[in-house]
Amino acid sequence: MSIDTEIPVDEVTEPWWELTRQRRLAVQRCGVCGLAQLPPRLLCTGCGGDELELGAAGRRGIVDSYTVVHRAPAPDVAVPYTLARVRLVDGPILLTRLVGDFEPRCDQPVVLTWLPLPDGRALPAFTREL
Numbered sequence: 001m002s003i004d005t006e007i008p009v010d011e012v013t014e015p016w017w018e019l020t021r022q023r024r025l026a027v028q029r030c031g032v033c034g035l036a037q038l039p040p041r042l043l044c045t046g047c048g049g050d051e052l053e054l055g056a057a058g059r060r061g062i063v064d065s066y067t068v069v070h071r072a073p074a075p076d077v078a079v080p081y082t083l084a085r086v087r088l089v090d091g092p093i094l095l096t097r098l099v100g101d102f103e104p105r106c107d108q109p110v111v112l113t114w115l116p117l118p119d120g121r122a123l124p125a126f127t128r129e130l
């Protein structure tokens, strides 16, 4: 599966997107309070600090909740697909997709995979842990 929709980048998210070219998932960590957050932001959502650094994220997560999307949000998006909130081992919850042939359930362990984008970047997605 690939995603053909163009996904915009800004100065805050650009370093994070660049790491996806090497299929490296990063979380942003606060140097003041230690919070890990995703997506990357200008300020920490925990303390408002701006000492934020990207660091490697673990490849595993847990399905927090999910839904199957049958109605495309844009004409070029293929349906159905499974949209999920996945809690990463590092703490933050990522709004992502579940891919692969399995029936998801809440609290299920899942593992990182990637959906390639046409420009070489990739979207993190999750699949069943084998």
Ligand SMILES: [Zn+2]
Pocket: 030, 031, 032, 033, 034, 035, 044, 045, 046, 047, 048, 049
């Ligand atoms: Zn903080």
